[in-house]
Amino acid sequence: MRHFAYRDGQLFAEDVPVAKMAEAVGTPFYCYSTATLERHFDVFAQSLEGLDALVCFAVKSNSNQAVISTLARRGAGADVVSLGELKRALAAGVPSERIVFSGVGKTREEMAAGLQAGIYQFNVESEPELDALSEVASGLGLTANIAFRVNPDVDAKTHAKISTGKAENKFGVPWDRAREIYARAAALPGIRVVGVDVHIGSQLTDLMPFEEAFARVGKLIQMLREDGHAIERADLGGGLGIPYYEDSEAPPLPIAYGAMVNRITHNWGVRLILEPGRLIVGNAGILVTRVIYVKQATKKTFVVVDAAMNDLIRPSLYDAHHDIAPVAEPQAITPRITATLVGPVCETGDTFATDREMPAVKEGDLVVLHSAGAYGAVMASTYNTRLLVPEVLVKGGEFAVVRPRPTYDDLIGLDRLPPWLNS
Incomplete structure (x- = not known):
């Protein structure tokens, strides 16, 4: 079911007219649908039925507290970086035992915070990080549950800037040194080796790269x-x-992935951890x-x-395509134009x-960019001294x-002036 659809000539978000929100909030703004968030999470979780699996929402895709809290109430954990x-x-209510800490550049402060919170697992990406985590955990008298993120050298066949599983990418430890690195980890204080981690990229539209990477993980677990x-x-x-758009290559459905x-x-005999982000919120x-x-x-x-690249950078950064539609439903007699949409x-x-x-369209018309729930507001900036746009959550009516949108005074x-400019 589509939760952004035309009704009586106007675009609705669930049961709320988008134009009504625009009048109340001002433009530009992001709008999220609770029903879509819940449905996407449930469909993904159900595709794993029968498996011992923990679904951890990738917070980097959308870190709004209301979004995280909505998913936490459905049973989601969190993948944080x-x-x-x-x-x-x-703060959004995700239990610490459902939180996984990923990322290639964790600081000692971040490690200590994760340990003290009692998170489920650290996904370690390098030997220097391993040494630092051992030092921090030992100093606190705690033990870090770890999995190494292993780089399987698999081409995800996605955009170069979101590919993470090839040998030349910065992520993970080398596949051919994994056994050596695991042996080293097992001898360190404050470290408990519990698993293997792999993540080969984002926006995959083919299951084959997943299969290739997961098959390698299965062999590594056995070794x-x-x-x-x-x-x-x-x-x-x-x-x-x-x-992302009607004629785009259709990605596999969650049921096929599951x-x-x-x-x-x-037959691996493990608990699985899955970290969907874009799939849930995009x-x-x-x-x-x-x-x-x-x-x-x-x-x-x-x-x-009135929206700009500082509000949604994906088209500029990734050459990303977002469907564009007027809020007032086009009629059969509405003329078509070929235009370049800019901020x-x-x-x-x-x-x-x-x-x-x-x-x-004409001056004053409202327009929406679809599929903007992931890597939109989280990547926004204040370039050109533009205010961060507000985010709105819809539930039913x-x-x-x-x-909220900050003020220019905020x-x-x-900024702070140094003493020599205050006189």
Whole structure:
């Protein structure tokens, strides 16, 4: 069921008119659907039915407290990659025993916080990190449960900037040194080896790279057990893609992914950890913006909107495609135009779509960018001294602002003048 749909000529988010929210909140703003979040989580979790599996939402994809809390109440854990995300997950009600700490550059402060919180597992990505974690854990008189993130040298066949499983990527320990590194970890104080971790990238639309990587993990688990390690967990990461637009390559459904995981892992004798992010929240969110001008240039028509690359950087950073639609439902007689949708930031890269066919719009019209729930608000900045946009959560016929728009006084007030400029 689609929870962003036209009704009586207007786009609704569940049972709330998008135009009503725009009037109350102002534009631009992000809007998330509770029903979509819950449905996507449930469908993914149900695809793993029969397996001993912990589903940890990848907080980096959307770290709003309301989103995390909504998923925590469905039984989700959290995959975090920073101290801030750890604090967010705990504050949103995720039990510490359902939190996994990933990331290639954990600091000692972050390690101590995770240990003191009693998190479920650290996914260790290098030998220097292992040494630091051992030192911190020993100093606190605690033990860190760890899995090494092993780089399987598998090409996820996705965008270069979101591929993480090839030998030249910065993530994980080398596949061919895994047994040596595990042996070293087992001898260190404050360290308890419990599992293996793998994550090969994001927005995968083919199951084959997953299968190849997971098959290698299964062989590694067998070898590590032969070496005397008690491997009881396997973290398979996330990465399953979503459809960003109607004609895009359709990614496998969660049920197909779950069947593949079951087939490959059923005899491993481990608890599985899965870390979906985009799959859960990507299509649960939209970015709502208003047309400022329609500008006819020599060779192009530009639709200038009040959202910009600082609000949604994916098109500029990843060449990402987001479907664009007016909030007022186009009619059969609505003319079509070929336009380039841009924001007001002083960068040519501030472009959401180039030469895109779309219904004609005019100054003041509301437009939405679909599939903006993941890696949207979390990657936003205040470039050009633009305010961070608010975030709104909808549930049925209700909506609430779950992150307000700051004021310019808030933003500028973060700066401090040094003493020599105060006189």
